[in-house]
Amino acid sequence: MVLLLLVDLDPDLTALRSLGGFFVLRTVAGTAHAPAESLPTLAQTYAGAASDVHGDPITFRVRKVATALRAPEVRIAASVAHLGLTARLWSAALGCAALYGRTPDLDPRLLRWDADAAAPDDLWLTEVRPLPGDATTLADIVLHGHLEPLAATLRDRYRLAQGLLWGNAGSALAGAARELDRWARANDRTDTAARARTLTAELFTHPLLRETGTLTGTAFRRRSCCLYYRVPGGGVCGDCCFPRPPAA
Structure with missing residues (x-):
């Protein structure tokens, strides 16, 4: 059993900086240095x-990712772009839950997105509203609030397979x-490590995630491929289903 001390979320979410x-x-x-009001929300x-x-x-x-990677297919760039935004959302939510014991409401209407910026200047939260830091809340915030509508958009525009998107x-x-x-x-925060592991294991029991791969401790092997191996000079990712790049 992990004993967790709840800490109030601060306006800067400073604990995430380290x-x-x-x-x-x-x-x-x-x-x-707040972004211009013209930046769209993720809901928009x-x-x-x-x-x-x-x-x-x-x-x-x-298009930005495609140019940077010299991707031969737009689907590759769409998958990599999806993986990057998805990782940002999970990192912020899981990081807060593990460090504070709470997570901010990441409702897509509260998050502004700069599609031309890199982390951490790509996402801006307009209001810090504390929510519980349990796995059910994280699933509601990230899986249902963001990843379902994002996946629907990418499937429609770029013909990305559902298995690939949920694998991402x-x-x-x-x-x-x-x-x-x-x-x-590394920072002798065993409580935080235990909390992160517990939350992650619980999240992988969710119907949208449990068939995406195998989680063993902190190691993960996915059952799909993000297509990065098709980038010129690219190889397989550390958790790829392929041990080596497939033949052309």
Whole structure:
């Protein structure tokens, strides 16, 4: 049994800073460098609304990734873009739950997204509303609030397979948990490590995640592939279902 001391969420979510940029979540209330109001919320993005900043944010991000990777197929870039945003959402939510014992409400209407920025300047939370840090709440926030509408959009636009998208979700969660566990052990935060492991194991019992791969401690082997091996010079990821890049 893990004994958890609940800590109030602060306006800056400062506890996330020591975990590294991929976990950090910028808050509009807690910074003097708030993004322009023209940045779209993720709710608007999932709904396909155009932005004054980058036009369609998902299309913009996919094209940006495609150019950076020299991806021969747009589907590859769409998968990698999906994996990156998914990892950011899991990292912020799981990091808060493990460190604070609570998580902020990451309702898509509260999160503004800069499709041209890298972590941690891509996501901005407009209001910190504390919620419980249990696995059910994390699933509601991330899986149902974000990943279901995001997956529906990407399947429709880029013909990405459902198994690939949920495999990305499982891989991103496992990756966030692994980094959090590594940080916690290096900083003698065994309580945080135990909390992160427990939450992750519970989340992988969810129907949307339990068939995505095999979780053993902090190690994960997915049952699908994110397509990164098709990038020029790319190989297979550490948790890929393929031991080596498939032949062309």
